[in-house]
Structure formats: C-alpha cells, structure tokens
Amino acid sequence: MNQPKSRENAYELRSRTNVLRLFRWNGAWAVATALMVFGPKFLWKNALVFTVLAVALDVAVGIGMILVNKKYLADLDELQRKVQLNSMGITLGVGLIAGAPFSVLDSYHVIPFHADIASLLILMSLTFAVSNLYGRWRYR
Amino acid sequence: MKNRLKVLRAERDWTQAQLADALDVSRQTVNAIETGKFDPSLPLAFRAARLFGMRIEEIFHDPALDAACPSVGTEIKAGR
Numbered sequence: 001m002n003q004p005k006s007r008e009n010a011y012e013l014r015s016r017t018n019v020l021r022l023f024r025w026n027g028a029w030a031v032a033t034a035l036m037v038f039g040p041k042f043l044w045k046n047a048l049v050f051t052v053l054a055v056a057l058d059v060a061v062g063i064g065m066i067l068v069n070k071k072y073l074a075d076l077d078e079l080q081r082k083v084q085l086n087s088m089g090i091t092l093g094v095g096l097i098a099g100a101p102f103s104v105l106d107s108y109h110v111i112p113f114h115a116d117i118a119s120l121l122i123l124m125s126l127t128f129a130v131s132n133l134y135g136r137w138r139y140r
Numbered sequence: 141m142k143n144r145l146k147v148l149r150a151e152r153d154w155t156q157a158q159l160a161d162a163l164d165v166s167r168q169t170v171n172a173i174e175t176g177k178f179d180p181s182l183p184l185a186f187r188a189a190r191l192f193g194m195r196i197e198e199i200f201h202d203p204a205l206d207a208a209c210p211s212v213g214t215e216i217k218a219g220r
Contacts, residue, residue: 009161077165079178139172 011077018072025065032058083135091128098123143200146174148192163187 035043036054044050073084099120106115149159156174160167163184172178180188180200189196 009157009167011160011164011166015166077169078181078184079169079172080166082178136168139168139177 014075015080018068018075022065022068022072025061025068029058029061029065032061079139083132083139086135087128087131090131091124094127095120095124141179141200141202142176143173145170145188145199148194148199149174159191162191 032054036051036058039054040046040051073081076084102111102115102120105111106113145159149156154162156167156170160170163170164187165184169178173180185196185200189199192199
C-alpha cells in the first residue's frame with residue numbers, strides 16, 4: 001500500500017478557497033445592501049432610477065452569494081456539512097420562534113420600540129455563529 | 141460504532157493529516173471518526189476500506205450487533 005502523499009490536504013485547500021470566495025461575496029452583498037439602504041438618502045437624493053438599480057444590484061449579488069454558499073456546502077466533507085446543517089437548523093428554529101412573538105409584541109405595543117428586521121437578522125447571525133462554533137468544538 | 145482506523149493508521153505510520161488527505165476529508169473528520177464521535181457514511185467507509193485494502197467490516201463494527209449476534213462477528217472475521 002502506498003503511503004498517502006504528505007502535500008497540503010487537498011480538501012482543506014479547496015475548503016479555504018471556498019471560504020475566501022464566500023467571504024468576498026458576503027462582503028460584496030453587505031456593501032450592495034448598504035448602498036441600497038443608504039444610497040437614496042445620502043448619495044442620489046431619492047432618484048428612483050438609481051434606487052431601482054441599487055435594489056437590482058443587491059438582489060443580483062445576493063443570488064451570487066447564495067450560489068457560492070451552495071458550492072461551499074457541497075464541497076464540505078460530511079462532518080463539516082453536518083455541523084453546518086445543525087447550525088442552520090438551530091438558526092432557522094430560533095428565527096421562527098423569536099421572530100413571531102417579536103412581531104406580535106410590536107403589534108400590540110408591548111415593547112417600547114419597533115420590531116426591526118435587523119434585530120432578527122442580528123439574532124440569527126449570532127445564533128448561527130455560536131452553534132457553528134459549538135459544533136466545531138464538539139467534534140474537535 | 142467502533143473502528144480500527146487509528147490502529148491501521150498507526151501501523152502504516154501515517155499522520156491524521158495524511159489519512160485525511162487520502163480520504164479527501166478534513167483532519168478534524170478523521171479525528172472525530174477515530175475517537176468515535178462521528179460515524180462515517182457508507183461511501184467514506186468504502187473509501188477507507190479501499191485505502192487499507194480491507195473490507196468495511198474489518199475496519200468498522202457495531203458492538204451492539206456483536207453482542208446480539210456473536211456468530212455474525214465470528215463469521216465476518218473468518219471471512220465467511
């Protein structure tokens with residue numbers, strides 16, 4: 001039996017490339033979203049054409065990010081995919097469980113502030129990060 | 141599920157990273173399988189079996205099945 005080559009792990013190299021690509025697309029999407037949100041007020045004084053273009057750009061970059069994320073997940077090995085799947089499942093659950101009551105509390109003025117979607121996104125992002133780190137720690 | 145991956149790797153003087161490379165998985169995955177924290181899929185078990193030139197049941201085995209049906213384990217080891 002031949003000894004496996006001691007070169008850099010091809011899987012980890014491929015995974016790192018995918019992570020970097022995903023990171024770039026996430027960054028591009030964040031920039032496109034910021035442009036869409038703040039552009040009308042600060043850059044082009046509510047000119048409708050530019051706003052529509054900014055929305056189209058945000059959606060296009062968002063679709064690209066989804067496709068890159070899909071490839072990232074497809075290239076993961078089965079353990080890493082399991083960790084990601086667990087994290088996504090927990091995040092979806094927390095988003096649903098927290099989102100609905102949050103909206104109801106806002107509707108009936110139980111909370112003194114508006115139930116902004118950004119709050120939910122932040123909660124979901126933190127949930128994903130924590131559950132992902134826990135999964136990596138669990139199988140370390 | 142128990143396995144002999146660590147023993148087989150040590151017999152060949154391979155590192156976890158080398159085995160991970162040969163199986164096209166991360167080193168963390170090899171470690172998780174070796175320590176019994178994660179059970180590999182059938183395709184990955186087949187890859188490991190091919191790599192070591194053995195049958196899957198010579199590398200991976202279920203202690204619960206061995207206890208329930210000891211004759212099965214004996215037959216597998218005997219190559220029947």
